[in-house]
Amino acid sequence: NAGVTQTPKFRILKIGQSMTLQCTQDMNHNYMYWYRQDPGMGLKLIYYSVGAGITDKGEVPNGYNVSRSTTEDFPLRLELAAPSQTSVYFCASSYRQQNTEAFFGQGTRLTVV
Amino acid sequence: GQQVMQIPQYQHVQEGEDFTTYCNSSTTLSNIQWYKQRPGGHPVFLIQLVKSGEVKKQKRLTFQFGEAKKNSSLHITATQTTDVGTYFCARTLSGGYNKLIFGAGTRLAVHP
Numbered sequence: 001n002a003g004v005t006q007t008p009k010f011r012i013l014k015i016g017q018s019m020t021l022q023c024t025q026d027m028n029h030n031y032m033y034w035y036r037q038d039p040g041m042g043l044k045l046i047y048y049s050v051g052a053g054i055t056d057k058g059e060v061p062n063g064y065n066v067s068r069s070t071t072e073d074f075p076l077r078l079e080l081a082a083p084s085q086t087s088v089y090f091c092a093s094s095y096r097q098q099n100t101e102a103f104f105g106q107g108t109r110l111t112v113v
Numbered sequence: 114g115q116q117v118m119q120i121p122q123y124q125h126v127q128e129g130e131d132f133t134t135y136c137n138s139s140t141t142l143s144n145i146q147w148y149k150q151r152p153g154g155h156p157v158f159l160i161q162l163v164k165s166g167e168v169k170k171q172k173r174l175t176f177q178f179g180e181a182k183k184n185s186s187l188h189i190t191a192t193q194t195t196d197v198g199t200y201f202c203a204r205t206l207s208g209g210y211n212k213l214i215f216g217a218g219t220r221l222a223v224h225p
Contacts, residue, residue, distance in 0.1 A: 031211055040122075041216030042201055043156065050210050058212065090155055094211045099144045101158035102213060 001026050006091050007107035013081040013112045021108050023075040023091030029103070030096035032074040033058070034066065036087040037107075043090060049074055050096070081112045115140065117204050127224050129171040134219035135201030143206035144205055145178060145185040146213065152196040159187075159200075192223045 002024045013019055018112035025032065030051050045058030049068040050051040063085060065077040072094075078085060088109050118137045126132055136145060144163045148156040160169055162178035162185060169176045175188045189196055199218040206212035 021163075025220060033212065035213075035215075037114065040217070040220075042203075042217045043213070044215070045206070045212055046214055048210060059214075098209060098211065099163065099205060100211055101161065102156075102211065104155040104157070107155050 003027065004091055004093055004103050004105035006089075006108050007061065008108060010109045011111070013110065015080070015081060015083065015112060017081050018077070018079050019081070019110075021078070021089055021091075021110075023074045023076065023105060024072050025074075025093040025103070025104065025105075026072065027092075027093060028071060029093035030036060030071065031094045032068065033092045033094075033102065034064070034074070034076045035090045037062065038087050039088060046076065046089075078110075083112050086110060086112045115144075115204065115206060115214050117214060117216040118217055119202055121183055122144055122217065122220055123220045123222075125224060126192050127220035128194060129191050132192050132196070132221055134187050134200050134202075134221075136185045136190075138183050138204065140183070142178075142182050142185075142204050146203045146205075147176060147185075147187055148201045148203060150197050150201065150218070154198070156201060160168075161207075189221075192221070194223050194225055197221060197223050 033048045036044040047066040049055045091105040147159040167178040173190045201218045203213040203215045
Protein backbone atom coordinates (compact mmCIF):
# COMPACT_ATOMS: atom_id res chain seq x y z
CA ASN A 1 0.00 0.00 0.00
CA ALA A 2 1.28 3.46 -0.90
CA GLY A 3 -0.92 5.14 1.72
CA VAL A 4 -1.63 8.81 0.94
CA THR A 5 0.12 10.16 -2.14
CA GLN A 6 0.38 13.85 -2.97
CA THR A 7 1.62 15.51 -6.13
CA PRO A 8 3.48 17.68 -6.82
CA LYS A 9 6.02 17.82 -3.99
CA PHE A 10 7.07 21.37 -4.80
CA ARG A 11 5.56 24.16 -6.85
CA ILE A 12 6.17 27.84 -7.44
CA LEU A 13 3.19 29.87 -8.62
CA LYS A 14 2.89 33.44 -9.71
CA ILE A 15 0.26 35.66 -8.12
CA GLY A 16 -3.06 35.12 -9.83
CA GLN A 17 -2.23 31.70 -11.27
CA SER A 18 -4.28 28.63 -10.46
CA MET A 19 -3.31 25.06 -9.73
CA THR A 20 -4.63 21.77 -8.42
CA LEU A 21 -2.91 19.79 -5.71
CA GLN A 22 -3.54 16.10 -6.17
CA CYS A 23 -4.17 13.62 -3.38
CA THR A 24 -5.00 9.95 -3.60
CA GLN A 25 -5.21 7.21 -0.98
CA ASP A 26 -5.36 3.45 -1.39
CA MET A 27 -6.57 2.53 2.10
CA ASN A 28 -10.28 2.79 1.25
CA HIS A 29 -10.72 5.53 3.83
CA ASN A 30 -14.00 7.40 3.79
CA TYR A 31 -12.68 10.53 5.48
CA MET A 32 -10.17 12.80 3.75
CA TYR A 33 -8.74 16.20 4.70
CA TRP A 34 -6.62 19.05 3.49
CA TYR A 35 -4.46 20.91 6.00
CA ARG A 36 -2.01 23.74 5.55
CA GLN A 37 1.06 24.33 7.70
CA ASP A 38 2.68 27.73 7.88
CA PRO A 39 6.28 28.00 9.14
CA GLY A 40 6.59 27.25 12.84
CA MET A 41 2.88 26.62 13.18
CA GLY A 42 0.53 23.74 13.60
CA LEU A 43 -1.72 22.44 10.86
CA LYS A 44 -5.00 24.13 10.01
CA LEU A 45 -7.91 22.37 8.36
CA ILE A 46 -8.89 23.77 4.96
CA TYR A 47 -11.56 21.33 3.73
CA TYR A 48 -12.65 17.83 4.49
CA SER A 49 -14.77 15.11 2.93
CA VAL A 50 -16.65 12.26 4.57
CA GLY A 51 -17.26 10.36 1.35
CA ALA A 52 -17.53 10.60 -2.40
CA GLY A 53 -19.65 13.59 -3.35
CA ILE A 54 -19.59 15.14 0.14
CA THR A 55 -17.27 17.99 1.09
CA ASP A 56 -17.33 20.72 3.72
CA LYS A 57 -15.33 23.69 4.89
CA GLY A 58 -12.78 23.58 7.67
CA GLU A 59 -11.15 26.44 9.58
CA VAL A 60 -9.48 28.26 6.66
CA PRO A 61 -11.36 27.51 3.39
CA ASN A 62 -11.14 30.91 1.68
CA GLY A 63 -9.30 30.83 -1.64
CA TYR A 64 -9.64 27.06 -2.05
CA ASN A 65 -12.03 24.56 -3.56
CA VAL A 66 -12.26 20.79 -3.39
CA SER A 67 -14.12 17.96 -5.01
CA ARG A 68 -14.51 14.28 -4.18
CA SER A 69 -15.72 12.27 -7.13
CA THR A 70 -14.21 8.98 -5.93
CA THR A 71 -13.28 7.46 -2.57
CA GLU A 72 -9.61 7.53 -3.52
CA ASP A 73 -9.10 11.09 -4.79
CA PHE A 74 -9.48 14.45 -3.09
CA PRO A 75 -7.91 17.27 -5.14
CA LEU A 76 -7.48 20.79 -3.77
CA ARG A 77 -7.89 23.69 -6.19
CA LEU A 78 -6.28 27.09 -5.70
CA GLU A 79 -7.83 29.85 -7.78
CA LEU A 80 -6.07 33.21 -8.13
CA ALA A 81 -3.05 32.32 -5.97
CA ALA A 82 -1.96 34.90 -3.41
CA PRO A 83 1.28 35.19 -1.37
CA SER A 84 -0.74 34.34 1.76
CA GLN A 85 -1.22 30.86 0.31
CA THR A 86 2.50 30.14 0.48
CA SER A 87 2.53 27.13 2.76
CA VAL A 88 3.02 23.40 3.00
CA TYR A 89 -0.16 21.50 2.18
CA PHE A 90 -0.88 18.10 3.65
CA CYS A 91 -3.58 15.72 2.57
CA ALA A 92 -4.73 13.17 5.13
CA SER A 93 -7.23 10.37 5.44
CA SER A 94 -8.81 8.31 8.18
CA TYR A 95 -11.21 5.46 8.77
CA ARG A 96 -14.89 6.20 9.17
CA GLN A 97 -15.02 5.92 12.94
CA GLN A 98 -14.77 8.43 15.71
CA ASN A 99 -11.44 9.33 17.29
CA THR A 100 -9.14 7.48 14.95
CA GLU A 101 -5.72 8.41 13.67
CA ALA A 102 -5.05 10.41 10.54
CA PHE A 103 -2.62 9.23 7.88
CA PHE A 104 -0.77 12.05 6.14
CA GLY A 105 0.74 12.40 2.71
CA GLN A 106 4.27 13.69 2.16
CA GLY A 107 3.09 17.24 1.59
CA THR A 108 3.25 19.82 -1.19
CA ARG A 109 5.45 22.85 -0.60
CA LEU A 110 3.87 25.78 -2.45
CA THR A 111 5.42 29.20 -2.93
CA VAL A 112 3.44 32.07 -4.44
CA VAL A 113 5.57 34.91 -5.78
CA GLY B 114 -12.52 28.05 22.29
CA GLN B 115 -11.33 24.80 20.84
CA GLN B 116 -7.66 25.72 20.56
CA VAL B 117 -4.92 23.75 22.24
CA MET B 118 -1.81 25.48 23.54
CA GLN B 119 1.54 23.76 23.51
CA ILE B 120 4.62 24.66 25.50
CA PRO B 121 7.47 25.09 25.08
CA GLN B 122 7.71 26.16 21.44
CA TYR B 123 11.27 25.01 21.19
CA GLN B 124 13.68 23.03 23.30
CA HIS B 125 17.18 21.84 22.73
CA VAL B 126 18.73 19.18 24.92
CA GLN B 127 21.92 17.21 25.14
CA GLU B 128 21.59 13.61 24.04
CA GLY B 129 20.64 11.55 27.06
CA GLU B 130 18.65 14.31 28.77
CA ASP B 131 14.91 14.08 29.26
CA PHE B 132 12.32 16.15 27.40
CA THR B 133 8.72 17.07 28.14
CA THR B 134 6.13 18.94 26.11
CA TYR B 135 2.77 20.06 27.45
CA CYS B 136 -0.59 20.53 25.78
CA ASN B 137 -3.34 22.57 27.44
CA SER B 138 -6.96 23.32 26.67
CA SER B 139 -9.44 25.67 28.33
CA THR B 140 -12.23 23.20 27.64
CA THR B 141 -12.61 19.50 28.36
CA LEU B 142 -11.16 17.29 25.66
CA SER B 143 -12.87 14.15 24.39
CA ASN B 144 -9.49 12.84 23.35
CA ILE B 145 -5.97 14.00 22.53
CA GLN B 146 -3.71 12.71 19.80
CA TRP B 147 0.05 13.12 19.50
CA TYR B 148 1.96 13.33 16.23
CA LYS B 149 5.64 13.58 15.38
CA GLN B 150 6.96 15.45 12.35
CA ARG B 151 10.58 14.98 11.37
CA PRO B 152 12.29 17.97 9.72
CA GLY B 153 10.98 18.23 6.15
CA GLY B 154 8.57 15.37 6.78
CA HIS B 155 4.91 14.82 7.41
CA PRO B 156 3.05 14.28 10.70
CA VAL B 157 3.04 10.68 11.88
CA PHE B 158 0.57 9.48 14.47
CA LEU B 159 2.08 8.40 17.78
CA ILE B 160 -0.81 7.77 20.13
CA GLN B 161 -4.30 8.70 21.25
CA LEU B 162 -5.47 9.23 24.83
CA VAL B 163 -9.13 9.03 25.70
CA LYS B 164 -9.59 8.29 29.41
CA SER B 165 -9.16 10.67 32.32
CA GLY B 166 -5.75 10.15 33.97
CA GLU B 167 -4.62 7.76 31.25
CA VAL B 168 -0.92 6.98 30.96
CA LYS B 169 0.54 5.15 27.99
CA LYS B 170 4.12 4.22 27.23
CA GLN B 171 5.95 3.54 24.02
CA LYS B 172 9.53 2.56 24.81
CA ARG B 173 11.13 5.83 26.03
CA LEU B 174 7.98 7.90 25.41
CA THR B 175 5.36 8.40 28.14
CA PHE B 176 2.04 10.05 27.36
CA GLN B 177 -0.34 11.33 30.01
CA PHE B 178 -3.88 12.67 29.94
CA GLY B 179 -4.90 14.89 32.84
CA GLU B 180 -7.55 13.93 35.35
CA ALA B 181 -9.74 16.81 34.20
CA LYS B 182 -9.07 15.97 30.53
CA LYS B 183 -7.85 19.52 29.89
CA ASN B 184 -4.16 18.83 29.52
CA SER B 185 -1.74 16.23 28.28
CA SER B 186 2.00 15.71 28.23
CA LEU B 187 4.60 13.78 26.32
CA HIS B 188 7.81 12.86 28.14
CA ILE B 189 10.85 11.38 26.45
CA THR B 190 13.42 9.70 28.66
CA ALA B 191 17.09 9.81 27.66
CA THR B 192 16.66 11.55 24.32
CA GLN B 193 18.44 10.30 21.24
CA THR B 194 19.24 12.09 17.99
CA THR B 195 16.45 10.09 16.36
CA ASP B 196 13.96 11.98 18.57
CA VAL B 197 14.63 15.22 16.69
CA GLY B 198 11.50 16.75 15.21
CA THR B 199 8.36 18.64 16.11
CA TYR B 200 5.80 17.08 18.41
CA PHE B 201 2.18 18.13 17.99
CA CYS B 202 -0.83 17.49 20.10
CA ALA B 203 -4.21 17.59 18.38
CA ARG B 204 -7.80 17.54 19.55
CA THR B 205 -10.85 16.50 17.63
CA LEU B 206 -13.08 19.33 16.40
CA SER B 207 -16.68 19.22 17.50
CA GLY B 208 -19.03 17.84 14.89
CA GLY B 209 -17.22 14.55 14.42
CA TYR B 210 -15.49 13.19 11.32
CA ASN B 211 -12.09 13.20 13.05
CA LYS B 212 -11.34 16.78 12.09
CA LEU B 213 -8.29 17.86 14.06
CA ILE B 214 -7.16 21.09 15.69
CA PHE B 215 -3.40 21.07 16.16
CA GLY B 216 -1.29 22.82 18.71
CA ALA B 217 1.60 24.89 17.36
CA GLY B 218 4.02 22.10 18.26
CA THR B 219 7.22 21.79 20.24
CA ARG B 220 10.38 21.58 18.19
CA LEU B 221 12.99 19.34 19.77
CA ALA B 222 16.67 19.61 18.92
CA VAL B 223 19.05 17.00 20.34
CA HIS B 224 22.77 17.74 20.48
CA PRO B 225 25.08 14.70 20.46
